[in-house]
Amino acid sequence: MTKPADLLDAFNFIDRAEWLLSVIRYRDLGRIVRIAHDTTGDKDKTGDKFEAMLKRYRVVVFGRRATSKQIIFSVKTAQADWAEYLLQREGANVVSLFNRNNARWAAKHNGIMPTPWDELKRK
Numbered sequence: 001m002t003k004p005a006d007l008l009d010a011f012n013f014i015d016r017a018e019w020l021l022s023v024i025r026y027r028d029l030g031r032i033v034r035i036a037h038d039t040t041g042d043k044d045k046t047g048d049k050f051e052a053m054l055k056r057y058r059v060v061v062f063g064r065r066a067t068s069k070q071i072i073f074s075v076k077t078a079q080a081d082w083a084e085y086l087l088q089r090e091g092a093n094v095v096s097l098f099n100r101n102n103a104r105w106a107a108k109h110n111g112i113m114p115t116p117w118d119e120l121k122r123k
Helices: 004-010 013-026 047-056 077-090 101-107 117-122
Strands: 031-036 061-066 070-075
Touching: 004 061, 013 061, 031 077, 047 061, 047 070, 047 077, 070 077, 077 101
Parallel strands: none
Antiparallel strands: 031 070, 061 070
């Protein structure tokens, strides 16, 4: 049975057009990141929160979408590995894996995020 979120995603032409414009702007098809929806009710594990976190680390996010099971967006190809690592350190259940070592490396930090470079300059 098709869920309403899946049906809405099928007709989400605005975000797909934004993805296409971003591909042209960055000259990069990007890599698609898929995060399984959090089922624990944790309000800190939303697409908006993950995107805001990635922006603090200067990761470009575009082509945002959501289905009943996943949060989906694209990042620049050169930033995909770093984005996945940051998301895993933040506690996201990343479904699309670019580097299998990222989960192991991220687990070593117990959810503690690295200091963004912009903040290092201010110290």
